Structure formats: C-alpha cells, structure tokens
Amino acid sequence: ETGVTQSPTHLIKTRGQQVTLRCSSQSGHNTVSWYQQALGQGPQFIFQYYREEENGRGNFPPRFSGLQFPNYSSELNVNALELDDSALYLCASSLVGGGAKNIQYFGAGTRLSVL
Amino acid sequence: GENVEQHPSTLSVQEGDSAVIKCTYSDSASNYFPWYKQELGKRPQLIIDIRSNVGEKKDQRIAVTLNKTAKHFSLHITETQPEDSAVYFCAASLNDYKLSFGAGTTVTVRA
Numbered sequence: 587e588t589g590v591t592q593s594p595t596h597l598i599k600t601r602g603q604q605v606t607l608r609c610s611s612q613s614g615h616n617t618v619s620w621y622q623q624a625l626g627q628g629p630q631f632i633f634q635y636y637r638e639e640e641n642g643r644g645n646f647p648p649r650f651s652g653l654q655f656p657n658y659s660s661e662l663n664v665n666a667l668e669l670d671d672s673a674l675y676l677c678a679s680s681l682v683g684g685g686a687k688n689i690q691y692f693g694a695g696t697r698l699s700v701l
Numbered sequence: 702g703e704n705v706e707q708h709p710s711t712l713s714v715q716e717g718d719s720a721v722i723k724c725t726y727s728d729s730a731s732n733y734f735p736w737y738k739q740e741l742g743k744r745p746q747l748i749i750d751i752r753s754n755v756g757e758k759k760d761q762r763i764a765v766t767l768n769k770t771a772k773h774f775s776l777h778i779t780e781t782q783p784e785d786s787a788v789y790f791c792a793a794s795l796n797d798y799k800l801s802f803g804a805g806t807t808v809t810v811r812a
Contacts, residue, residue, distance in 0.1 A: 689735070
C-alpha cells in the first residue's frame with residue numbers, strides 16, 4: 587500500500603506568480619483534502635475533492651483552486667501569490683463511501699516560500 | 702464554523718511521567734475527533750481518534766477522553782518516552798469531513 591506523496595517538497599516563488607502543487611493519494615483512496623499550515627499553527631482546511639468535484643471549501647479566496655483526476659490524484663493551484671501564502675501545504679487522502687471511516691492520511695507537504 | 706482551542710501550547714515532562722493535552726470545540730454537531738502527531742519536518746500522523754458515541758478510547762500508552770456535554774476532549778500519554786517528543790494536534794469534524802485543527806502542543810520529554 588503506497589502512502590500519500592506530494593511534489594515538489596520545496597518551492598520558492600515571487601509575489602504575483604502562480605504555483606501548482608501536486609498530490610498522489612494513497613492506494614484505494616478516492617478523496618483528497620488540502621490544508622495550509624502556517625508556521626507554528628495548525629493546518630487550515632482549503633478544500634476537498636471527491637469524484638473530481640470540489641466537495642466543500644474553507645475560508646480561502648477564489649485564487650486558490652484545485653483539480654482531481656480520474657486516478658484520484660489532485661492539484662492545488664494558487665494564482666497571484668501573496669507573501670502570506672508562504673506556508674506548508676498538506677494534502678490528505680481518504681476513502682469515502684461504502685461504510686468507510688474517512689480517516690485522513692497526510693502527505694509530507696510542500697513548503698512554499700513567497701518572496 | 703467549528704473553532705478548536707488547544708492547551709497548553711508547550712508541555713515539558715520528565716521521561717516516565719504522564720502528559721495531558723486538552724481541546725475544546727464549539728460546534729456541538731461535531732462527531733469525530735482525531736489526534737495527530739507531527740515530528741519536525743514530517744507529515745502529521747494519526748495516533749488515535751474517537752467518535753461521539755464513546756467516551757474513552759485507549760491504545761497502549763495513549764488514551765483519549767471525550768465529554769460531549771462540555772464539548773472538550775483530551776489526550777493522555779502515560780510513561781512518556783523521548784520519542785514522544787513532537788507537536789500534537791487535536792481536530793474536530795462532522796461526519797469525517799473537513800478537519801478543524803487546534804493550534805498544536807509542542808511536547809518535550811526530558812531524559
């Protein structure tokens with residue numbers, strides 16, 4: 587059973603640029619959730635994807651968008667980067683449906699620095 | 702939305718002693734409460750979880766208690782070891798959907 591993998595591990599961008607982060611879900615999982623973790627804080631929910639559709643969103647602006655692909659992998663896109671977007675971005679995969687408990691398993695994250 | 706508060710923010714214990722971390726939540730509809738451990742530079746790992754239909758759950762040296770009336774839940778680690786040093790996060794959710802996390806507790810176990 588493969589775990590959740592994220593790429594890249596580190597990324598440096600400048601203000602105003604766009605970035606795409608990638609997540610491969612754990613084998614057998616069909617749902618991906620994205621979280622932003624600022625330094626010294628708990629993860630904050632950005633959105634969740636289930637069956638290639640956004641299935642709920644946290645308090646993040648529209649310049650945060652995502653995709654889920656037929657193989658259940660996912661992308662997080664952030665446009666018009668701001669300095670405050672500097673954070674660790676975590677994705678978590680889970681299995682939803684069929685009586686599954688939807689336990690979320692996290693990847694190691696992508697550390698984004700916006701200069 | 703759900704608001705989770707976690708205390709203390711830092712906790713230093715002597716090896717072999719117990720550690721207790723407490724969390725409160727605001728949404729009485731929340732029914733799933735996981736705890737994650739995050740070591741420096743590593744992914745958050747689920748260490749134990751509890752659902753609202755039980756009051757206590759134990760797994761070896763780790764236990765979690767839930768008081769639905771007071772809307773608080775706690776993590777108890779007994780016989781602490783150096784490898785227990787990490788940041789611990791509590792979270793709350795409704796039907797396993799989005800997790801609302803506390804701010805974290807940095808636990809240091811002194812040898």
